[in-house]
């Protein structure tokens with residue numbers, strides 16, 4: 001298909017952005033990614049001047065792009081890259097290498113937080129003890145806490161992660177299928193409620209399509225990890241991803257419409273009943289937080305396995 005000239009500048013275009021009806025040249029496309037991201041940050045007051053920002057950087061295309069954009073446009077803020085080491089041999093090493101290389105190119109401090117140190121288990125090690133849980137479930141619980149701990153220890157006011165609109169919509173559909181209407185009311189995909197001791201959790205890419213982030217990372221020539229995690233599950237999330245992509249193909253812009261609709265469920269006034277975990281002291285819905293419960297569960301399965309072996 002012959003593409004029309006760039007809608008913005010008239011140069012030859014390389015991409016038709018169906019949801020907006022624009023033809024874009026490479027330069028204008030890259031600028032548009034900056035613009036959408038910066039507008040999301042400004043409108044939702046994600047980052048204030050002078051605040052310390054911890055960025056979760058796995059080494060994938062989204063997080064590398066986020067680190068790049070924050071380092072480029074937020075010179076008045078201290079930016080720190082944090083990589084979570086789940087302890088997955090043959091996989092995580094590459095991501096750590098990429099993250100540390102990109103951070104040093106951008107002159108950004110890079111810190112690694114490992115599950116082994118924080119929770120005494122790696123994801124490789126839980127395979128025999130995870131029982132009813134999937135690796136992804138345990139990993140998700142641990143990752144959130146690891147990043148919270150990092151942000152708190154490093155004295156950050158903001159924790160930024162690279163969730164894109166596709167990630168956000170998948171999460172919304174999972175909440176719907178689980179009937180989790182409480183979470184629907186408290187979930188703000190732009191800025192998450194600060195339960196971790198006042199740290200603001202922000203998602204500057206929440207209005208950017210995954211496909212366009214991949215194009216952005218390629219055009220910028222970033223190094224990023226392309227291998228997927230060996231424990232990744234092709235669960236309902238990937239079915240929802242495919243379903244949404246099919247819808248978008250036939251109805252360009254429907255992802256934005258869905259996002260805007262879902263966000264209407266969010267209510268600022270909706271209060272989540274909260275207390276502190278009696279063991280670790282982190283904010284929790286119950287007496288014991290999810291992290292402590294998970295560690296208890298893994299420990300008890302390990303004891304059972306040890307006893308059987310004797």
Ligand SMILES: [Zn+2]
Pocket residue numbers: 006007008009010011024025026027028029
């Ligand atoms: Zn252009």
Ligand SMILES: [Zn+2]
Pocket residue numbers: 277278279280281282288289290291292293
């Ligand atoms: Zn706890």
